[in-house]
Amino acid sequence: MVRTVVARQGLRRWALVAGLVAALVAVPVTIAVWPAPASAVEPAALRGRIAASGGQAYHGYAQSTGLLPLPALPNLAQVTALVSGTTEMRAWYAAPGRWRVDVLGEGTERDLYQTPEAQFTWDFGDNRLTRIDGDQPVRLPRAADLTPPELVKRVLGAAAGDRLEALGGKRVAGVDAAGLRLIPAGPDTTVAHVDVWADPEHGLPLQVEITAKGGARPVFVTRFLEIHFGAPDPAVLTPPEPRDGIGYTETSAPDILSAINRRRPVPLPPALAGLPRRDAVAGLSAAGVYGTGLASVVVAAVPGRFGGPAFEQITAYGQKIEGADAAVLATGLLSVLAVRAGNRTYLVAGLVGPDLMRRVALGLTAASS
Numbered sequence: 001m002v003r004t005v006v007a008r009q010g011l012r013r014w015a016l017v018a019g020l021v022a023a024l025v026a027v028p029v030t031i032a033v034w035p036a037p038a039s040a041v042e043p044a045a046l047r048g049r050i051a052a053s054g055g056q057a058y059h060g061y062a063q064s065t066g067l068l069p070l071p072a073l074p075n076l077a078q079v080t081a082l083v084s085g086t087t088e089m090r091a092w093y094a095a096p097g098r099w100r101v102d103v104l105g106e107g108t109e110r111d112l113y114q115t116p117e118a119q120f121t122w123d124f125g126d127n128r129l130t131r132i133d134g135d136q137p138v139r140l141p142r143a144a145d146l147t148p149p150e151l152v153k154r155v156l157g158a159a160a161g162d163r164l165e166a167l168g169g170k171r172v173a174g175v176d177a178a179g180l181r182l183i184p185a186g187p188d189t190t191v192a193h194v195d196v197w198a199d200p201e202h203g204l205p206l207q208v209e210i211t212a213k214g215g216a217r218p219v220f221v222t223r224f225l226e227i228h229f230g231a232p233d234p235a236v237l238t239p240p241e242p243r244d245g246i247g248y249t250e251t252s253a254p255d256i257l258s259a260i261n262r263r264r265p266v267p268l269p270p271a272l273a274g275l276p277r278r279d280a281v282a283g284l285s286a287a288g289v290y291g292t293g294l295a296s297v298v299v300a301a302v303p304g305r306f307g308g309p310a311f312e313q314i315t316a317y318g319q320k321i322e323g324a325d326a327a328v329l330a331t332g333l334l335s336v337l338a339v340r341a342g343n344r345t346y347l348v349a350g351l352v353g354p355d356l357m358r359r360v361a362l363g364l365t366a367a368s369s
Contacts, residue, residue: 041178041200043164049203050152056202059092059232060173064146064222087143092232100237101144112144113239120239128247129240146222152196152205155294159194161185162293170197172206173224186295188356189213190333194294202229212333219333266301266344269367273359290360297337297350297360307338307345314338319354326361330354337361341368 041049065086093099102111113120119132144150159182167179177197184191195209195218207223242248268288270277275290275297287300311327314336318329326339330353337348337357346364348357 040166040169043166043180046178046180046198046200046203047156047164049200050156050196050198050205051203053149053198053203053205054096054153056204056229057094057231058149058204058227058229059236060090060224060227062089062091062147062222062224063087064089064143064220066220087146089143089147091144091147092236093149094231094234094237098237099144100232101147103143112142113237115237115239122240126247127245128249129242130248131250132252133250134252148205148208148222148224151208151222152198155182155194155196155208155210158296159184159293167195167197170207172197173227175199175206175227177206184294186291186293188291188352189293189295190335190353191294191351199227199229204229210333215332268299268301269363272297272299272363272367273356291350291352294351295356297348297352297356299346299348299360299364302345302347307340307347310347311338311340311345321358321361324361324365326365328354328357328361330357339364341365344368 063086088104090102090104091099092101097114097116100111100113102109107125109124111122111124113122121130121132122128145154162185163183165181165183167181169179170177178200179195179197182194182196184193190212192211192213192215195211196205197207198205204227206227207221209218209221211218240246266286268277268286272290277288277290279288286302287298290297290299314329315327315338318327318336318338320327324339325341326337328338329336333351335350335352335354335357337346337360339346339348339361341364348360348364350357
């Protein structure tokens, strides 16, 4: 399960920066694989089949492994573990609005259910069921974001216009999968390439590897170890019923950016570091995306009571930026930036290098003066 993510106090302090990271985080490590004589599929055709695979039902066992050197930030232990360690998952998927992902650990299990009515989390250790109502445009990352189908959807959705190349086939979970390589066009991204293997018939992504520039191997890998095509048992997708002996709570999905936007709208500049701006979340002037493809950065302007703790933590672990009250935390793939200007804190995240983040920090400082 993924409980209502972190404790309420921690959620208020970290949902913004972690939500930004969630939108962009996604990367794995190499695991021994076997070459397979997969059916040759042109990269553009395979990408089309992948894009159309959202209705393909399946159930299986997946594993993600990350090597990002993120520090153990307070209140974010569960988040950093997703991209700096190994996560074991069982997944059942019937449709976009009906699925389940279980995170397995030693003697623990945390389940996340998506139903047409709401999301539910079930923690066996705490013996607690939680219902979460409402949408979550900005939220903490979770294990369900790192299953191969979900990760590929996010990466390809952000990488429009980037180059595709054919990639040799690979046997994944007993399937002769067809491959494609995505090579970012933007020079500012830290991503060298993203390799995807998918079932050539259904288009369902089975394995993803993301490699940073200058790297000899991927820094994040997610793949199915077992996969079955077809609808899962409906009973598996039904959350437990609240009953005696089971803790039960209901909560609304946090929407901190919307609250900030309503109370104190902050128009972001139309461009930063030469990158044009577009909306990150429709109707929110407090958040924007700058750039295109994987060389994009997400920017959010937040008041001091929300951004202050995040700023202090990033400056404690990151590198100070000359000419601005700012610091950047860089991992070689993902960079997180905090800028303080007046009574505002700007939080920025992207698969870009520190040099671009420095230019963004100077641009935000100038725009706020």
